[in-house]
Amino acid sequence: MPKSLLRSLALIAAGAAIPTVLLPVATNAVAADSGTTGSADTYRQLDQFMNVFQKVRADYVDKVDDKALIKGAINGMLESLDPHSSYLDARDFQQMKLTTEGNYGGLGLTVQMDDGAVKVVTPTEDTPAYRAGIKAGDYITRINGKLLYGGTLDDAVTDMRGAPGTKITLTIVRPGREKPFDVTLTRENIVLKPVKWEVRNGVGIININSFSKATGADTRAAIAAIQKQTGGRVAGYVIDLRSNPGGLLDQAIEVSDAFLDHGEIVSQRGRAKDDIERYYARPGDDTKGAPLIVLVDAGSASAAEIVAGALQDDRRAIVMGERSFGKGSVQTLLPLTDDTALRLTTARYYTPSGRSVQEGGIQPDIRVPQLSDPDYKDRPRFREDDLRRHLINEAKVDDSVIEADPKPDPRFAASADQLKKQGITDYQLDYAIKTLTRIAGTPPAPATRTAAR
Structure with a gap:
């Protein structure tokens, strides 16, 4: 399988499916499994399919369209696998292109x-x-x-x-x-603007909304701009990955590399035991070792989890917020014709310590509720393990009891109305900024703020 990275997918539009991390392959990249595909039983099943197809064409109460029937059959086959494998017809392909262009x-x-x-x-x-x-x-x-x-x-x-x-x-x-x-x-x-930055009280905040083709370069540019804005005196950085549905694998690697100077970032593992590829950080940390906090929530998925997991496992950052979405699978785009393709789950990815985030997601080092959201306690979380036919992770840790713990944490007792009166509209971000100022040994400054977008 070719290993060059696809530079064109970020399904984060109105109505797009759960985002994926994709690699390109040739149209013949999926080899037949000699143990099943060539068997007589398989051919009998295919004969049965053709019999059903012909009977529907001939006897259904209304005239049917052959293309619609075939697409329905393909979709039915893929839907029996997992929620991220799908068939892209010409319309779907066009929708994907519109989304990846971000306009x-x-x-x-x-x-x-x-x-x-x-x-x-x-x-x-x-x-x-x-x-x-x-x-x-x-x-x-x-x-x-x-x-x-x-x-x-x-x-x-x-x-x-x-x-x-x-x-x-x-x-x-x-x-x-x-x-x-x-x-x-x-x-x-x-x-779509994948990266925005600002400075609050000497803390650089880098908000990464998606992993499109410019995210890595934009992240490095944001770090440089923050250092220039603060004269090099940065108390630390908050990497905000909340509600980031993911995107391109190569950009997740590049973003992680901006904050690391050594070590593994992520590995992906396919069906075969030897089908493993590992990606490593290059020497040089753009932030020069400054303290880092990564914010995640239930909407942080896929490529966002790669970054959070890499910085957490390499002990480069404190992860705060909520458990992330838990999408730990890799989808490969297999071209079928000029305007159709197959998006197929072909591998799982793992953090540097060998953890699969599938189902379980990234567990924060410090669980910080979003108290400034008045619906926070009543609103259910939607994650990978809520999807039908999701891939099973045997090592998943069940933290439902922790998330549903009714006992109030004295650190997080303020109500949304109380926080609003204090001028705090984003409690998780505010908590991260105050934590970094304490780590840096600088008192919280007045509500000064500079920003660039």
Whole structure:
């Protein structure tokens, strides 16, 4: 299998599927398994499939389209595997290209089909969905009054996208609320900015929203800009990976490498015992060893978990927040024709210590609740292990008791209203900044702030 890294995928648009980390392969990269594919039983099963196909064409009550039948059969086969393997027809391929270009008319939502319903994985920051208050775990049941249940994710994607400036009304079902409610949004030209930075009280904050083709370079540029802004006197850095659905593997490696000067970053392992590839940091830490805190939450997935896991295992950063999403699989894009492809799960990835984050995610070193969110306690978390047919991790640790612990932690007793009166709108970020100022031995400064985006 070729090992060069694909530079074109970040499925984080309105209606895109859970993001993936992809590698390119040739069209003949999947070899037949001689133990099953060539057997007489397999050919009998294929004959059975053709018999069903012919009978549906001939006898179904309405005339059917051959392409639709074949696509349905392919999708059914892939859906029996795991939630991240899928077939991309011409329309899906075009949707993917629009998303990877990071410039399209839409809402800025990452969603996933969940038992026939469209479920929000995360809203992308600075998009109509984010500003409207749509949250991870919400269900979108109607678009402009049209019921979505039982439809396809592709149809929902198409309906949510549209010309910038046009309005759309989503009907939202939010666990914890008695009734559905409508949200009317105006579509915008979504231009994804993978990295933003600012300085607060001498702490550099690097907010990484996605892992597209420029994320690594933009992260290094943000570090340089923060050092220039502070005259080289940086108390530390907060790497904010919250609600980051992932993206390109090579960019996760490059971002990790910006904060490391040695050691393994990630490994990926396929079906065969010897199918292992490891990626290592190059000498040179752009931050010159400054203290680091990584913020994660239930929306931090895939490439974001690679970065958090690498910095945690190499003891380079303190990880704060909530347990991450738990997507530890690698998808390979297998071209079929000029405008169709197969996205197939071909490997799992592992952190430097050999941990698989599949299902279990990255556990924070310090669990910090988002107290500034009034819905925090009542809103359920949506993660990989909530998806049907997700890959099983036998080493997963069940922390449901910890997450549901009703006993209040005295450190985190403030209410959202109390924090609002103190001017704190993001408790997790505020806690991280204050922790870094204590580590650096500098008192918290007044509410001074400089930023560049």
